[in-house]
Each structure stands twice: as structure tokens, then as C-alpha cells.
Amino acid sequence: MRSTIFVPVLATLAAAQSQYTTRSPDFHLVVFSTTNETINNTALVACHEGAAIEGFCRGPKLPDTSGYGTNFYFNTSSENTVPGAANIPGILSYDLVIADNQTVPSSMNVASTLVSNVAVPVIYPGTSSAYEVYFDEADELYVLSWRDDTVDPAVGKEERLKQWYICTTYYSYTYVTLAWVIGKGVNPQNPTCQKVTVKRVWV
């Protein structure tokens, strides 16, 4: 399968070691664009990218969206008793339903290659390579950077990065999905990418 060519991005930041057992209420992940009315205010929907693997595909406008496939959760460690709070680390989780209504708790990691700066968030069973993310006060999804290596010498600096795009991506299938552009202040090399913000909207 094609996905075997992908390497886990920034594995050192992966959330694999932590336990994320406190779950928020469910929410939709909604995409906002300042330039494109068509993708503005649309939900992301889990779409098949391989055996028990999903991508975050461009979905219907709110409020036309229904339950399964568009309901996500935020799992935090047990110290965070209010998993819907802002600016706490956690993982984006999803309940994949398989045969006989069995649920497979799954979570987001990020697939990347060495040949594109466009990485593809994907949902895998379990938490082994889950990527740690945050939501801010406006419920916008971000990744926290602890070090700025764009200067010499690099400095310790907290930055909230929101490098989300909607692009045609090629993980296993060709879909229009959520994507992340790797590197601070760079443009996506994939010409289909459109800048968006991603917000959680409680169900």
C-alpha cells in the first residue's frame, strides 16, 4: 500500500507516551476560509484512506452535516478535568465504527514525506503515533512550537501555529482534505492548497 512510503512527522513531539483518557463532548471540525465561499463554514468528514485509516475530507456546509463521520472528540490527560477548556494539550480522537457496530477509538497523526511540504493529517486506530494539538480561546485548532530555529542561535519561544490548508492530497486516494504545511512562514508547494482555519463547533 502506498501509505507505507510515509514517515511519521516530528516523531519526537508525538504524543505516544502519554495517556489521553479524559474525553471532551463531541464536536464538528469546521473549516473557515476568508476567500472561498464554497469551502467556508464546511465540516470535515472522516473518509476512507485504507484499512481502518481515515483522512479529514472536505464535507458539507453546516448545519447540513449529520452525525457519524463528522463527530470528533478531544482527549486530554486525566489532570485536565475540563477537556473542553482552551489551551490544554490533547489528541483529536474519533470513534471508527466497524462491523457489528464495534467501536475502534482512533486518533489523528500527521503523515509526511521528504518530497513535499504538504503533510496530511490522518486518523489511525489507537494513540501510538497521535500528534498533540490544542484549541485556543476561539476554539481554533493549533500546534504549539517551543523553539524558533529560524534564527541563529535558535531561541526558546512559544508560538501557536495554524498552518492548516484544504488541498487535493494523495495519501492513499486523491481527495480534497485537510492538510498542514511544514515550516514556519512558507507557502505550500501544492498549488491546490487554500488557507483555512479549523474550529471546533460543539454538537
Ligand SMILES: *[C@@H]1O[C@H](CO)[C@@H](O)[C@H](O)[C@H]1NC(C)=O
Ligand atoms: C478517549 O477517551 C475515551 C474516554 O476515556 C476512551 O474511551 C477512548 O478510547 C479515548 N480515545 C483514544 C483514541 O484513546
Ligand SMILES: *[C@@H]1O[C@H](CO)[C@@H](O)[C@H](O)[C@H]1NC(C)=O
Ligand atoms: C473554492 O474551493 C473549491 C473546493 O476546493 C474549488 O473547487 C474552487 O476552485 C475554489 N474557488 C476559488 C475561487 O478558489
Ligand SMILES: *[C@@H]1O[C@H](CO)[C@@H](O)[C@H](O)[C@H]1NC(C)=O
Ligand atoms: C465565512 O463564514 C462565516 C460564518 O458563517 C461568515 O461570517 C463569513 O462572512 C464567511 N466568509 C466568506 C468569505 O464567505
Ligand SMILES: *[C@@H]1O[C@H](CO)[C@@H](O)[C@H](O)[C@H]1NC(C)=O
Ligand atoms: C448497529 O447500530 C444501528 C443503530 O443503533 C442499528 O440500527 C443496527 O441494527 C446495528 N447493527 C448491528 C449489526 O448490530
